[in-house]
Structure formats: C-alpha cells, structure tokens
Amino acid sequence: MWALRRAANPLRNQGHRIVAASACSAKSDISGGNPVSNEWNCEKDGCSSAGNMFLNSVSHGVSFTKMSILGTRSLSSHAGAKSSDSENDVEEGFSDLELAPETDKVGDSSDDLEDGLSEDELSVEGKDEGADHALGLLDAAKDTNVEKALNKKIGTSPLFKILMEAPRLSINSALDKWVEEGNALGRSEISTVILNLRKWKLYGKALQFAEWLETNKRLDFTERDYASYVDLIAKVHGIQRAEKYIEKIPKSLSGEVIYRTLLANCVAAGNIKKSEEVFNKIRDLGFPITTFAINQLLLLYKRVDRKKIADVLVLMEKENVKPSLFTYWLLIDTKGRANDISGMEQVVEKMKADGMEPDLNIQAMLAKHYIFGGLKEKAESMLKQMEGDDIKENRYACKSLLRLYADLGKAEDVERVWKVCQTHPSFSECLAAIDAWGKLDNVENAEKVFEDLMRTWKRRPSSKYYNALLKVYANHKLLSKGKELAKRMSDNGCRIGPLTWDALVKLYVESGEVEKADSILQKAAQQNQIKPLYSSYLTVLDQYAKRGDVHNAEKIFHRLKQIGYAGRMRQYQALLQAYINAKTPAYGFRDRMKADNMFPNKPVAAQLAAVDAFRKTQISELLD
Template sequence: MWALRRASANSVKAQGLNLAAFRSCAGIAPFSSHTEDKSSNSQHHGFTLDSWISSNICQPIVHFSNHFSVGNRSLSSEAGAKSGGEEDDVEEGFSELEAPEASETTGKNDESSDSSSDSESDLSNVDENMEENLETELMGDAEMVAGGAESTKNWGPSPLLKLILDASGQAVSDVLDRYVAEGKDVSRTEAYQVLLNLRRRKMYVKSLQLSEWLEKKEDFDFTERDYASRVDLIAKLRGLDKAEYYIDTIPKSHRQEVVYRTLLANCVSVTNPAKSEEIFNKMKDLGFPLTAFACNQLLVLYKRTDKRKIADVLLMMEKEDIKPTLFTYQLLIDTKGIANDVVGMEQIVATMRAEGVKPNIRVQATLARHYANGGLKEKAEAVLKEMEGDDLQANRWICPMLLPLYADLGNTDDVERVWKICGSKPRQQDYLAAIEAWGKLKNIEQAEAVFKKMTKSLRSLSSKHYSAMLKVYAENKMLSKGKQLLKEMGDSGCYIGPVVWDALVMLYVDAGEVEKADSILQKAIEKNPQKKPLFSSYMAILDQYSNKGDVHNAEKLFYRMKQAGYVSRARPFHSLLRAYVNAKAPGYGFRERMKADNIFPNRTLAGLLSQVDAFRKTSVSDLID
C-alpha cells in the first residue's frame, strides 16, 4: 500500500486546506468512505489528497458539470474541465521528463533520413519518455519477444539491418525477399533486433514494412505485442482511424489490453482528449484490467490539456489500487514544477522516498531544471552535484543532461568543465547538448566551434544537428547567420521536415519578421501536405499576431491549427483572445467556439472573455442605459 499521507500531512495543514476543499476544487464529488472513515486505507489515499494539494492550483472558479465517474472508470472530455492558477492554466509547454537513457549509438546517426523521422515530439517538449515507455511495453525484453533469445546487450551487428539501412529508396519487402532467395533465414531473434533498431532510429516507414512482411511469413507467428507494435506504427504513419480499423482485423485471441493501450498512447501523443477517453472507456467495457500504463497516459493527456483532471485520475488509481510507477511520480513532479509549486514538488519527492522509490537521474534533472527556472540556484546546484556523483568521468553518459542545466544557472565554468570531460570523442548527444548550452550562455563562438567539430566528426549531419545550431541563431536574433546555415543545409541534401520548419519559424519570429515566418510555414505545408508542423511553430506565430492585435491573421492561423488537428487546447484560445483584447475588438461567439472544442474557461480565460464581450455592462454603460 502507499504510505504517503504521513509524508505531507504537516504541509497540508500549514496551507490551511482540508479534504473537502480539495475535492471541491478538483471537481470531484466527495465519497463518504473517504471523508468519514479516515482510518480506512488512509495511507493509500494520502498520495492523491495530500501530496497533490497546492494552494496555487485549488482556486474557487466557475466550472461546468462533471461527468467523470471514478466508480466505473468512465471518462468524459468535460470531466472536471477547469483549472486554477493563471500561469498553470495558460502554459502548454511541457518539460522533457525523461529522454531515453544516453548510451552509445548503434549506428552512424541516431536519426535517419526516413520520411517520418521528424516526429512531433522532437521539438515540442511533449514528455518524450512516454515514447520510450511505449517502446518498452511493445517490444518487451528479448527473451519475451524473441522466444528465449539472449539479451540485446549480447547481440552483434546485424547484416540484415545493414542491408535495410543501405537500401535507400527500396522497399523493405524487396530487400527481405532477395535476402531469403539467397538461402538465408530471418529468425525471430534477428527480426526483433532489426525492428527495435529501426524504431529507435524513428524509421517508422521501414519498421511498418518489416512488420507487414513478417506477418505474411507463414512460419512467423505473430504475438499480441507484434500486433500492438503494428498498431503503433499504423497510428504514427496513417492516423488513428486506420489503426483502429486494423485492430478489428486482429484475431480475437490477440486483441487484448496491450493492443488497445497502444492505441490509447497514440491518441494521447496527438493530444486528442475525446478519442483518448473513448478508447479508455472501451478498454473498461471490454473488461480489461486497469493498468498503471493506461493511467499514466491519461496523466500525460491532462497535463497538457487540463491539469485539474489529474486529481480525477489519481482518485481513480487509488480506488482501483493502482500503485504509481516512477513515471507517474515524474509526471506529477514536472507538473508541480511547471506550476511553480516548489513545495508541492518537494512533497512528491518526499513521498517517493517514503515509498522506497529512489529518484533516478531523470527525476533529478527535472528537479534541477525547475529549481533553476524558479531562481533557486543553490538547490539546483546541489541536485546537479548529486547527479554527477563522485566520478563524472565514469558517469559521462549524463553529460548531455548536465550541460544545458548548468547553462540555465549561468555557470559557464561548469559547462566548460563538463564539456572537457566529454573528451576528444564526444557523442552526438554531447555535441547537441553543448551547442544548446553555449547558446543559452550567449557564447556563439563556442557554440559554433562545437558545431564545426561535430561536422568533422560525423559522416553526415541530419536535420536534428542543423536545428540545434539554428535554434541558437534564432534565440540570439542572428538572422543572417541562420540563413547561411540553412543554405549549407540545403546544399548538403539534408532532409527538411517539421523539426527544421520549427527552427526556421523561430529564426524569423525572433528577428521580428512574423509575416515571413508565417509565409515559410505555409509554403512548407503546401509542399509537404502529409507532414504536420509542430504545435510550437504555430504558437510562435500566433503569439506574435496576438501581441500586435492582428485579429485577421490570428484568426487565419488559428483556423489552420484546427485543420492540422491541434484542437482541445486552451493555449491557442488564450492567444487568440489576447489578439482581440489588444485590438480592442469585440469577440462574438467565443464561449460557443470554446465549448464546441470542449474547452471550458478557467479564471484567466474567463477574464479575457469578459474583456471581449460586446454586451458586457460597465459602470458607465449602466448610467447611459
């Protein structure tokens, strides 16, 4: 059980908040078993009720009816649809909770020229650890998937993987057919190895082609996780509807919980609350057990769209006796940090320790980042020193995390020290982190030196490498140098997708040329209609139009965002409303527009709505009337 109430009871009392007040502000009807019998499973309830309370989140606000039912694990997009705390409500930027553990790369580049390599998560700071967790869930360990194969650590280079990587522009099925025609066999172990490598490189097109070829192979029996992997790839490349249609074709014996939870994760990854809740409820209707993985998906979703619903999920977890995972704690710590609730963040860390869960490097990095952003330099430095340990040289894999964090603190000496530890042969992530760090410190010369060294070290550069330097130029308003780098990038034949578009948009936006940035993004979409720009690209332009009070262009861009599928988010509505406020123009029908997208006004949005209400009454208008 969760021994959690004791960890934060004192701080809750200090805030003057009680159980009833918490449930009131969380939009959840109180349960008599919780309020009357505090001795019943009190440790279990402590996590939800004590550790999550924050005085800057629990604000009395107007809210709509609540259709969230903990008893039957059913969800509705209108559930608890309200938020408190102005900055907490408005901000839609989410910090990277946990990128994949830094390790030696398996090939010359982490990122390939695969047409799908630029995923939304690359630049949008959308909880990248979720993708890693999904991959782990889908692929399992080598023994499970490969039927008794040895650990992946013992795998040698795969000749089949090399053939697929070298066969640029060729269908994987053609490569495999030739491979088999030469008398060679594709074992389950090797197929798993190749598929895992392709997925890690984000070469989803080739991964899907390999999966389709394997399913047609008579002696290759597909498991539930094989089908789930296919669902994931179809959702990424062809959309949720195609993935859901494919599920209907899966043999019923393999159409189990992991398949649906994979679809749920993809619904969350594109921030589709309605579809996510629909799939979650379908899993419940099918009688699948509720898992921490599924609950974590909802936490990720509501962290992006409506932080108040996090309390609903936590109550559901405690009712169903679902123990929080390390990722659950990471999500909650990061959410508290984004809300500038340092006390709440530290309470959750204390709760983790009380439960015997040791914060890993990713949790420590999250803490350090929020301490730095909150101006708590000494606390941030203490966490970073703990991350380094006694011998950073032996733990040099954490250097990519340390470099930008020390830069956030303005510690030039520490950035230089950590960079030297990377030695004469830095890895790709070391290079990228160093470029970012020197850019934050406004040391363009050092950032350029690292970039130049990287170009000589790697055989070829991908869009990820160029984008790192482009962002430095953008943040420092160096338009001419950014243009020159773009020319070099084009001459190299490097793939240009949403990641590069985002860097390009930022380059022109930060230079004050918002119309040019808008034009570039629009041309990119027209030439690549199958590609979806990043959410941050749209918002950078929309915010500039909003600041200028340019209602016409703000509405046009808002419409394009909806066409791209960026709906059910409060952030775009907030920016659009500010455009009307700055233009001193009335906004007609905004409440209806927001309700149609299941966006319900929190305190900040309600304030903006009142300012653009053409029919609002003032003290002067009352006298005139």
C-alpha cells in the same frame, strides 16, 4: 498502502460524475468520518495537484462504477482547461522524453537519426517500465538470440540497408526478392529491421514491412506483434484506422496490450475524448488497470487539465495500482510546474519511502524547477549530487549538467564540465554544450563545438546538430547566419524535419519576418507527411496576436485544428489575445469554445470579459 489523495462520499453523491472541484476540496470533511488533510491546497495556480498529495487518513467504503471514474462525459466536461496562461512551457520548457536514443561516442552511425519530436509528438514509451516491449514488434526479452540481434548497430542488417535504400513503391518487390534468393527471415532479422526503422522514425516503411509479413504469412503474430502493428497504423494513418484494424485481430490475441498501445497513441495525439474512451474500453472489457495505462492518463492531464490528476490518483488507489518511477516523474513535474516546491519535495519523500531513489532524470528535473523557482542554493545542491565525488566517473550526468549550469548562468562550471567531455564527447554532450553556450550568449563557443563535431564525424551529419545551432542563431536574432547554416544543411543532404522547421520559424519570427515564418510552416505542412510541431504554430500565432492581426491569427488557429492539434487551451488564449490587441469584439467566441468542448479557465474568462467590453452598444455607435 500508498495513501493517495481521495475525496470519497462527495464523489458518490454526484452519481456517475467526477468533478475536479469536489475532489479538490482541501478543507471539506469526508462524511465517512476521516478529515482530508488541510495541507492539500487546490487553489494554488488552480492546480489540483498543488499541496500535500498523500493523505494520512483514507476513507473506506467508496462507491465506484466503471463509468463513474473516467466516464467520457464527466471527464470531458472541462477538457483542456489549464491552470494558468503560462502553459507554453510544455512546448519549450521541460520535455517529458528524451528526443532520441544517444550513443556514447562521436562517430557511431546509430546516432544518425531523424529529428526527435517534442513532448506532444511522443508517447510515454521510452520512460515507462515495460513499455518498450509492449510497443515493440517482438517480445525480445524472451529470446536471447533476438536480444543479441537488437544489440547490433544499425548498419549491420543487410535487409535493413535494402529497405532504407528502396523507394516506398519498391518495398514489397525488394522483400519478395530477398526471400526468393534464399535469405533467412526469422524473428531475429525481423526484429532488428523493425526496431531500426522505428529508430529512424520511418514508420511508413515499418508498417509496409509488417503488412507484407502478415499478407505473406511470414510470421505467426503474437499479441505484442499485433500491438506493434496497431502502433504503426496509428502513427501513419491515425487513430481511426488503428481502431478499425483492432476489430480484425483475433479475440484471443486482442488483449490489454493492444488497447494500451491504442491509448498511448491517443494520448500522444492529445485526443482527450478518444483517450478516455479507450481507457474506459479497457475497463469495460475486464482488463486490469496497469501502471502504464494510469501513467498515460497522468501524462494527458498533465498537459491539458491538471485538475483531473486528482481523479486519476483516486482511481489508482482504488484499483491498488502501484506507481512506477515514471509515475513519480510525472507527479513531481506537475508540482514543479505549479511552482509548488514544497509539494514537489513531499512527492520525492514519498517516492523514497516507497523504496525508489530519484534517478538522474528526476534529479535534473528537480534542479530545473529549483532554478526557475528562484531557489539557487537548492539547485546548486542538487547539481552537486548529480556530479558526485568525481564528475569523470559520473560522465553520464554531463549532458544534463551543461544545460543546468547554463540555466544558472555559471559559465565557469559549464567550461569545467565541458573540459571533461571535450577530449571524446558523445553526440548528446555536444548538443548540450551548443545549447548551454547559446544560453550564456556565447555564440562563438557554440559554433566551435558545432564545427568540431562536424570535423570529427566522417559520415553524413544528422540534422539535429544543425538544429541545435539554428536555435542559438534564432535566440540571438542572427538571421543571416541562420540562412547560411540552413543552406549548408540542405547541401549536405540532411533530413529536414519538424525540429528544423521549428528552428527556422523561430529564426524568422525573432528577426521580425513573421510572414516568411508563416510561409515556411505552410509549405512544410503541404509538402511532407509529418506535421510540424505544435510550438511552431504557436510561435507564429503569438506573433500575429501581438500585432492584433485577427485575420492571420484566425488562419493559424484554423490550421491547428485541421492538422489535428485540437483541444488545447493555449491556442484559444492566443487567438483571444489577437482580438484584445486589435480592440475588436470576438462575437460568439464562448459558443465556439463550447462547440469544441472547451471550457474557459480563469485567464481565458478574463480575456472573454475583455473582448466583451469592445461590443458595440447603441450609445457607442451614436458617439462613434
């Protein structure tokens, strides 16, 4: 039995509410007679997951109801509260997901993908076991012919090529013509096209293709087909439209997979209230609580309110939901972010006791937390484990090692690992090398890797390789070089997306031209269907806050809410800092937060107290 952190009777005494504080009482006794381990420390950085996550003694006879576990009102009561004012590491520190699938060799056209997105734009799909089938159009694993089709390179599907080249308005006519000419359109071909469109993040075209299939009855939709349809609608048109479409799905095919897909999109959008509503809907409909659904909640609360992770763990144990490797990944990362290295290591030990060994991703994450926790020896030991006896045989570890050795400031080791890759590097290794040399302030070497990559690749280069070097220029305030690279990128016909905008915004901000960065961000949002990254807005907002420019800070804050980035404490902190630096009162700010269902954490409470000190009194007005 996986002994997860629990606080039993205090929950029952609160009726249908779960309050994070009650679940975090490290020294309190459970009235059932089993003491909670005093190793659990909930005060560290205000994070409920700090300390010993796994209790040796578990109380029984806990009374739970559907809504008491994850009731919308109770769980939203402190939505967005975070444990510290340094939460921007979610945007710029460790990414929950790899950006895009990588291939092994330079020159493989399948790697020419649109820019990957940050953690906040991506779902847990790629990390959780089984999620690839849950969110894919077809259950490819059940059909060996489909499996073979999925292994094709992107450029080998004639229909995919046609849809790639066709304008959005001509998609339907192109599909009609394909069928009229007698071409086959079975599940194998459909699966290849849809998955490749997804890889390119061409969700609009993928949705149009799915709509055509449904309208023309070219496919007998299964539950997983409908799940993919819902996923595409949510990505293109938003959660509300996806919910409306679910109502049209036949009841016999509207199962747990449909709602878990909706849940994943709610979490990816950072919509706390809707995520909780969908999770409760899954329970109300009598569907089983899966590891996937639990992981989605952990991912959500890891971002917006770590105190609630304890509540999810209680539910997980009560429902006897077994953790996956990604569950441990999330918990380990949460511990590391709270700088609770001891607790992080305890989770690793529990994972091993459950028969799961840390994979390369977890090892890399542990090493990074050791590095930023100042534990250099432990970090180096972990990197040696990742290397193994022969780094040439563990080539797959190179891209992580390049960045981590750079974080440690070990230029010699970066050079050594890069030599292993240099004769025949993969795209991901090139990106890692550019990033690593940039961290080591060796711009010349970063440029050399980039130019070698451009010479090797005969096809149109992907924008993400330009973005990697753009970030290096931004970090070193090389504005003129950044402008030249951006122009070269445009001249070469690269796809300009959120990561490019983010790099340009940072480039101009670091060079002191925040107004230009603001202008780039505004134009990008107006001219494109894809919204800029949350971190791009935060970069500009933070700069206005430093200046004490309340007017422009409020403008960026308003844009964040308009574009759908709501319910995050970080933007409230930045806006309050603008008022503090301007030495002006923020009238009604508490009421604004309350109206947005946001409740101050300790850092924000301190900021609110600071702006209260600027309030005008009768005496101060007379003296002024």
